[in-house]
Amino acid sequence: MSDRSEAARLTVARAAARLFIAHGVAATQGGEIAKEAGISERTVWRYFRNKESCVAPLFSRSWANFAEQMRSWPRDISLEAHLATCFDLEKRSPDELADAIIIVRLIAMVPDEPDLRSIWLLSYHDGEDALAAIIADRLDRSRNDFAVRLCAVATMGAVRTIDETISLAAIRHRQSFTTAEVVARMAEAIRSVSNLPFCDPVGPKLFGIRPASPVEGRAP
């Protein structure tokens, strides 16, 4: 089923990621990924259109996780507060945590691996649509609203840049970050590029009252 095949794809993605991290993208070939994942090479090509995009499901998790936080964001809470709550869920399962490490390592390879880079960008490009839908919903605007699209693009760009920066710093410079730091930087980045006042409590579903002056809803 869709659920079952989704899991199968993830298995392949993890296998590919391990090999990519260990030997680089160019040096790992399709057959190896298949063997590592325990399926035939033909099936790998059925799951993914090419070698690089084998890791796409992992990259997607990066932004999908963020998008999910946006979707479940109560309308009467500010961005910082909500992000803090979400990341406070450090009760992430060991699996999720293991994936997170793999993802960070992959992202750190992006600058040197052109093929990974294209998948990385493609993934976030997909995220733009998803986020636009969420923002439109939150602000009661149309999904075709250009300002909404722009906001989604800029926000995704900010999140992607944070991911790139932090992953690189973590792997290459062995720097480590507290969740508070990450949350703070992310919130600040999103606020600074968002052209729509969606970072703070928004109406009209909030007791039917809109914040006094939506445009001023920026950080102090």
Next chain:
Amino acid sequence: MSDRSEAARLTVARAAARLFIAHGVAATQGGEIAKEAGISERTVWRYFRNKESCVAPLFSRSWANFAEQMRSWPRDISLEAHLATCFDLEKRSPDELADAIIIVRLIAMVPDEPDLRSIWLLSYHDGEDALAAIIADRLDRSRNDFAVRLCAVATMGAVRTIDETISLAAIRHRQSFTTAEVVARMAEAIRSVSNLPFCDPVGPKLFGIRPASPVEGRAP
């Protein structure tokens, strides 16, 4: 030399673009591009690492053109005024105009052609670095300044989105735009996502005087 080979690459890019537009990416093969460009297939693979990236030089022109405008932007002029001046240079050479048409057609294919999409995004990703350098220079900030990078990312995202939107509207819906409209939309988009006050006159090289309150430098 570098100049000569740059021209050769452009020749291949145009050849590839013609074929991609005519028959789609999948249906055109390496040998055809080579023949169309009048060189051997081996040389095509020396110029470009894969089929899709043959058109990269054209995509790069899209943002490089914009970046060049930013670079040559006098510090005492507002964004709208400068963009208007640049586009007023409709004295673009016939070659440039022909390229522009090809580029628009290519961009319009992006949603349907995953391979083109990845090249399109890669290209703009390169542009982020270039633009960051320009913005840093303009605002007398460091190129490593995170705010600068963020500004470049958001701005490039805005320009890319405008390009995507306009190209699609032009080709798919036969819509046409006046340069004034394009300039207005682009300026508005850039302003709305830019977290740094670089859209209006900036110091300190402007007679050694900074604008009164840089943060308020937004559109009326």
Next chain:
DNA sequence: ATTAATGATGTCACTTAATGACACTAGGAG
């Protein structure tokens, strides 16, 4: 329980994108 139907997977042949190795040519420096 058996069978028919459907969808996913494996096997193998095949196409073509991409690389390596080497020979050839053009053009500049001595």
Next chain:
DNA sequence: CTCCTAGTGTCATTAAGTGACATCATTAAT
């Protein structure tokens, strides 16, 4: 003129990716 270098073409080879078809598993119908 000769040497040297950078770029190009030719040909053989590797590996990514597809097509065709057989096989297997799951479910629904009888």
